[in-house]
Amino acid sequence: MSGPGDHQVADSIEPADVQTLTMARALNAGLRRAMESDPTVLVMGEDVGALGGVFRVTDGLAKDFGDERVIDTPLAESGIVGAAIGLAMRGYRPVCEIQFDGFIYPAFDQLVSQLAKMHYRTAGAVRVPVVVRVPYGGGIGAVEHHSESPEAYFAHTAGLRVVTCATPQDAHWMIQQAIASDDPVMFFEPKRRYWDKGSVDLRAASAPLDRARVVRSGERLTIAAYGPMVRTALDAATVAEHEGISIEVVDLRSLSPLDVPTLVASVERTRRLVVVHEAQTFLGMGAEIAARITEACFYQLEAPVLRVGGFHTPYPASRVEEDYLPDVDRVLEAADRVLAY
Amino acid sequence: MSDLASPRGPAGPRSVPPGGEAIDFVQLLTPDGARKRPAEYPLDVDADTLRGFYRDLVLLRRFDTEATALQRHGELGLWAPLLGQEAAQIGAGRALAPQDFAFPTFREHGLTWCRGVDPAQVLALFRGASLGGWDPAVHNLHLYSIVIGTQVLHAAGYAMGIQRDGHVGTGDPARDTAVLACFGDGATSQGDVNEAFVFASVFNLPVVFFCQNNQFAISEPNQRQSRIPLYRRASGFGFPGVRVDGNDVLAVYAVTRDALDRARRGEGPTFIEAYTYRMGAHTTSDDPSRYRPTGELEHWQQLDPIDRLVEYLLLTQTGDERYFAEIAAEADALGVRVREACRSIPNPLPESMFDHVHVEPHAQVDADRAWFRAYQSSFETAGGAA
Numbered sequence: 001m002s003g004p005g006d007h008q009v010a011d012s013i014e015p016a017d018v019q020t021l022t023m024a025r026a027l028n029a030g031l032r033r034a035m036e037s038d039p040t041v042l043v044m045g046e047d048v049g050a051l052g053g054v055f056r057v058t059d060g061l062a063k064d065f066g067d068e069r070v071i072d073t074p075l076a077e078s079g080i081v082g083a084a085i086g087l088a089m090r091g092y093r094p095v096c097e098i099q100f101d102g103f104i105y106p107a108f109d110q111l112v113s114q115l116a117k118m119h120y121r122t123a124g125a126v127r128v129p130v131v132v133r134v135p136y137g138g139g140i141g142a143v144e145h146h147s148e149s150p151e152a153y154f155a156h157t158a159g160l161r162v163v164t165c166a167t168p169q170d171a172h173w174m175i176q177q178a179i180a181s182d183d184p185v186m187f188f189e190p191k192r193r194y195w196d197k198g199s200v201d202l203r204a205a206s207a208p209l210d211r212a213r214v215v216r217s218g219e220r221l222t223i224a225a226y227g228p229m230v231r232t233a234l235d236a237a238t239v240a241e242h243e244g245i246s247i248e249v250v251d252l253r254s255l256s257p258l259d260v261p262t263l264v265a266s267v268e269r270t271r272r273l274v275v276v277h278e279a280q281t282f283l284g285m286g287a288e289i290a291a292r293i294t295e296a297c298f299y300q301l302e303a304p305v306l307r308v309g310g311f312h313t314p315y316p317a318s319r320v321e322e323d324y325l326p327d328v329d330r331v332l333e334a335a336d337r338v339l340a341y
Numbered sequence: 342m343s344d345l346a347s348p349r350g351p352a353g354p355r356s357v358p359p360g361g362e363a364i365d366f367v368q369l370l371t372p373d374g375a376r377k378r379p380a381e382y383p384l385d386v387d388a389d390t391l392r393g394f395y396r397d398l399v400l401l402r403r404f405d406t407e408a409t410a411l412q413r414h415g416e417l418g419l420w421a422p423l424l425g426q427e428a429a430q431i432g433a434g435r436a437l438a439p440q441d442f443a444f445p446t447f448r449e450h451g452l453t454w455c456r457g458v459d460p461a462q463v464l465a466l467f468r469g470a471s472l473g474g475w476d477p478a479v480h481n482l483h484l485y486s487i488v489i490g491t492q493v494l495h496a497a498g499y500a501m502g503i504q505r506d507g508h509v510g511t512g513d514p515a516r517d518t519a520v521l522a523c524f525g526d527g528a529t530s531q532g533d534v535n536e537a538f539v540f541a542s543v544f545n546l547p548v549v550f551f552c553q554n555n556q557f558a559i560s561e562p563n564q565r566q567s568r569i570p571l572y573r574r575a576s577g578f579g580f581p582g583v584r585v586d587g588n589d590v591l592a593v594y595a596v597t598r599d600a601l602d603r604a605r606r607g608e609g610p611t612f613i614e615a616y617t618y619r620m621g622a623h624t625t626s627d628d629p630s631r632y633r634p635t636g637e638l639e640h641w642q643q644l645d646p647i648d649r650l651v652e653y654l655l656l657t658q659t660g661d662e663r664y665f666a667e668i669a670a671e672a673d674a675l676g677v678r679v680r681e682a683c684r685s686i687p688n689p690l691p692e693s694m695f696d697h698v699h700v701e702p703h704a705q706v707d708a709d710r711a712w713f714r715a716y717q718s719s720f721e722t723a724g725g726a727a
Contacts, residue, residue, distance in 0.1 A: 068505055076532075078533055079497075083494055085494070089499055090503065092505065159699065181700075257706075
């Protein structure tokens with residue numbers, strides 16, 4: 001099935017090739033391929049040039065593509081996004097890096113009032129194919145404002161696509177699909193998974209950009225997760241299996257649009273759903289998913305949809321982040337509760 | 342005027358009688374219609390060009406007056422009058438080369454005029470029939486921006502694109518391209534505007550920052566935005582700033598043309614402060630009587646941008662009463678056309694609200710559209726059954 005962002009990104013097939021890469025390297029290779037195949041693709045942000053980004057995701061790109069295409073910008077997030085909009089109006093496809101999740105708020109107006117609405121207010125005359133890469137989430141022992149999960153702000157905004165990768169394979173392909181999309185895309189990268197290794201099939205993407213994927217089949221309940229929590233959900237499912245509980249895990253991948261049909265198909269079989277994310281549960285993605293699944297699967301559900309996520313506090317000091325972040329035990333606790341109905 | 346004024350409240354400088362301080366700015370035409378010839382801004386304009394400026398100013402003022410009246414008659418939800426700022430906008434708009442690209446504020450009716458946007462397209466936004474009104478690529482003019490100063494960053498980014506296209510400093514007058522970024526005195530306090538200055542400066546971008554200092558950000562006098570004359574901000578960012586008499590169309594034209602030329606040559610950005618006055622309200626929802634100092638409007642009316650050009654045209658025998666009558670008749674005809682065009686702007690179809698949210702299909706928008714369609718047709722069915 002074809003869908004948005006499902007462009008011919010697999011055109012330049014190299015010899016059958018599967019490599020083991022970290023997520024950061026998989027992203028780097030994806031950016032490189034996008035820049036090689038389209039000269040209008042630019043990378044811009046703070047420290048993305050000589051340094052290769054604070055997480056080295058843009059490592060080597062400045063050397064190979066030059067500083068006209070890999071732009072170390074002034075330290076101004078609104079400026080990065082605002083300038084990217086202007087570049088897009090002139091025919092370029094800028095890929096912006098926001099250095100950390102908590103630094104995105106100075107760009108909020110440019111993202112939600114400018115980037116998201118440009119195509120709409122010009123009645124389709126102006127396309128702004130800007131990708132905004134955001135390393136997000138906690139678990140790395142960072143200082144304040146370096147561990148946040150702001151994705152729901154953007155999923156709430158019409159006009160933006162919001163996606164997040166959980167594996168090196170998806171990181172590699174989804175960044176290329178996002179760049180190929182003619183819509184603005186918020187691309188959330190789970191920073192604590194940057195160094196996780198996984199096999200990357202350089203020949204083909206796993207799925208179109210706006211689709212969820214069942215990443216583990218199971219019978220008794222479904223866990224919907226995305227980004228950094230996919231691995232946590234899979235780990236929980238492995239533990240549960242030892243206890244004789246079969247859990248299905250869905251990687252949402254796209255937060256706007258949400259792939260509701262894939263979730264519904266899963267819950268119609270398992271009849272139970274737990275949604276897991278790092279972001280606060282209050283008005284988070286889980287709230288929307290719970291409402292949608294309750295409406296679509298009301299007569300199939302054996303239990304209310306439960307949520308596991310961050311508490312309604314600012315992200316705490318990193319010495320207690322282990323207690324803030326959902327982990328395997330918190331996920332299993334919710335699984336127990338949803339199965340107790 | 343003292344550049345570094347001592348701290349003083351917003352009422353401070355306004356206690357000085359209007360005109361009591363000589364404002365240091367580039368002027369080519371005095372309020373009495375006398376021609377000045379500053380060496381830095383040589384300008385030779387032929388009779389047709391001069392008359393063209395006059396026609397622009399008069400027709401633009403008529404358009405603006407009609408739009409204000411249309412709001413009073415309930416045909417527009419809102420209007421942002423430009424009364425008093427005609428020379429600043431026409432001078433800048435006429436300085437643009439065809440390939441240049443401009444980013445307007447929401448008061449830039451002079452720029453839309455110069456760029457050939459149909460008045461009805463401008464009114465559509467204020468009538469509530471559109472969020473934009475025209476295709477930016479057709480007119481090389483971006484849409485009006487409502488959030489103050491945001492467009493200035495877009496202008497900087499667009500200029501980065503021009504640079505990457507290699508359309509700067511080639512010496513080919515049909516190829517080299519500049520960007521005009523418009524904003525007001527209030528916008529100079531916005532982070533986006535200051536970030537745009539930084540981008541333009543460090544990347545040496547082909548952009549001209551055109552600030553109309555109309556003395557007010559709604560009710561706040563520009564002393565609430567800056568302790569120094571606005572044009573002097575530029576030096577801190579590392580590019581030239583110049584203040585021009587914003588009610589002098591010749592001076593604004595000369596100064597803007599010079600800055601655009603400089604940008605196209607690859608010599609980087611310029612900040613222009615067009616010193617003018619908003620003679621009308623901020624918008625039709627505003628009440629300037631609550632904040633405008635007594636006598637100030639009358640003072641600025643003596644500095645009217647059209648009056649001085651009339652004097653100059655008469656003085657140089659470039660225009661006579663017959664010519665002025667011709668333009669007045671054309672303005673009347675424009676008024677009729679604008680009123681008719683405004684009333685005939687169609688309301689958008691409700692379902693069109695779902696159009697263009699994204700370029701590519703989006704499941705949520707599609708689902709909402711489908712629901713809305715079914716909901717609407719349910720009334721039709723019910724009505725038919727009854």
